[in-house]
Amino acid sequence: MTAVNQQKAPALLVIIAFATVYIVWGSTYFFIGMAVHGFPAMLMGALRYTTAGVLMLGWCAYKGDKIWVKRDIINSAVSGMLMLFAATGMVIWVEQTLPSAMVAITVSASPIWFVVLDRPNWRVNFKSKSTIIGLIVGFAGVVLLFGEQVTKALADEHHTTTFLGMALLILGPIVWSAGSLYSKHNVNSGPARLNTAWQMVIAGLTFIPAGMLHHEFNGFSLTQVPASSWLAIAYLVIFGSIGAFSAYVWLLQVKPATQVSTHSYVNPVIAVLLGVLFAGEQISVLQVVGLVVILISVLLINLVKYRKAMPPKKVVPMPGLPTGELLVKAC
Numbered sequence: 001m002t003a004v005n006q007q008k009a010p011a012l013l014v015i016i017a018f019a020t021v022y023i024v025w026g027s028t029y030f031f032i033g034m035a036v037h038g039f040p041a042m043l044m045g046a047l048r049y050t051t052a053g054v055l056m057l058g059w060c061a062y063k064g065d066k067i068w069v070k071r072d073i074i075n076s077a078v079s080g081m082l083m084l085f086a087a088t089g090m091v092i093w094v095e096q097t098l099p100s101a102m103v104a105i106t107v108s109a110s111p112i113w114f115v116v117l118d119r120p121n122w123r124v125n126f127k128s129k130s131t132i133i134g135l136i137v138g139f140a141g142v143v144l145l146f147g148e149q150v151t152k153a154l155a156d157e158h159h160t161t162t163f164l165g166m167a168l169l170i171l172g173p174i175v176w177s178a179g180s181l182y183s184k185h186n187v188n189s190g191p192a193r194l195n196t197a198w199q200m201v202i203a204g205l206t207f208i209p210a211g212m213l214h215h216e217f218n219g220f221s222l223t224q225v226p227a228s229s230w231l232a233i234a235y236l237v238i239f240g241s242i243g244a245f246s247a248y249v250w251l252l253q254v255k256p257a258t259q260v261s262t263h264s265y266v267n268p269v270i271a272v273l274l275g276v277l278f279a280g281e282q283i284s285v286l287q288v289v290g291l292v293v294i295l296i297s298v299l300l301i302n303l304v305k306y307r308k309a310m311p312p313k314k315v316v317p318m319p320g321l322p323t324g325e326l327l328v329k330a331c
Contacts (some may be wrong), residue, residue: 009254016085019249021263026270031232032092033279038229040220041092042211049084050204052241056197065194071074072188072197079186080199082179084245085206090172094165098280104271105147105291106169111261111298112138113177118257134300141293142170143167144286169256179209181324184252192250198240198248265295 034046060067094103098120112135115125125131188195211217251260275281 009250014254016250017251018263020107020247021245021251022266023270024106025108025248025263026241026267028236028240028244029091029095029104029267029271030274030279031235033095033275034101034232035229036096037234038225039233040211040214040216041096042207042214042294043091043169043216044233045089045092046204046207047197048236048241049200052153052237053200053202053204055226055237056242056246058195060191060194060197063193064194065190067190067194068189069189072190072195073202075183075186075188076195076198077202078275079179079183080201080203081206082175082182084179084199084203085210087172087176089207089210090168090175094146094168094172097161098165098169098277098294099283100279101268101272102279102287104268104275105174105294106142107176107239108265108268108291108294108298109138109142110173110177110215111144111301112294113174114181114261115301116178117174118181118198128303129145130300130303134297134303136297138294138297141290141297144293145290169229169230177261180252181246183249184257187253192253193237193246196246196249200245242243262298265298268295 032044035048041048057067091103091107115131115135118125183199185193248260248263272283272291276283
């Protein structure tokens, strides 16, 4: 992988992009849960991403983008397969059996894997004591969460499905982080919207054979899908895919990956609130504690970045002070 210089971007656009990723992605867990009540998991992924990707490709063609660039398509295919087909596919699959809030809490550990997998920045990241402590605390939070689930699974006669779901929840954030870092370090020649479009089209098409292998098309009828699932798909296509994912890919080009990954602070909180208030999901005290522990670890991991982002202090003389006495203020 080759390093890339970050582009400069207007502060207002950065704020809007972060807000979109924070809030909209926090709600997607809830809407995925609604969608899979009417659509088979892989078919839902195919419909969501193929529709969003084709719409975005059409927009890119209208804007005059060079769509058929082989190297760019390959880069988009790799990152799209990792982030959307593999990682998000695992989330979709798991939400068939586990509450959306529980899934969101577990996925909040993604920033931990960003640090672990970001090899070009190991020398910098692992020099920081706060980063190392954050990693340890984060893994402890994940163990705390899964300790409770393992106990419940052992008491359940259908524990095999639960264990598979937990394994996917561990693997999903790892794959997502790998895909995000690949996208960051292998920048395409075209605009971010074109990269996003190809990622979604390729991932969406890959969901189709996955659904066939799982026999999801057998006996399935669109007329049997409830209106709530259709509305959920529409929300995921327009806001979750086209809106939030486009903002995420763009942010990876203009901001450090560790800063972009801080959406994990807000996403699980919104997912938990929606799940509890509107889906009747039950969240245990231990799960809340696990979420808090993971978010604290994310804060520690990014502490160095936050300190570097603080304005430098400026030393200025103050009238009326004795000679040699200075006032330190922030610029």
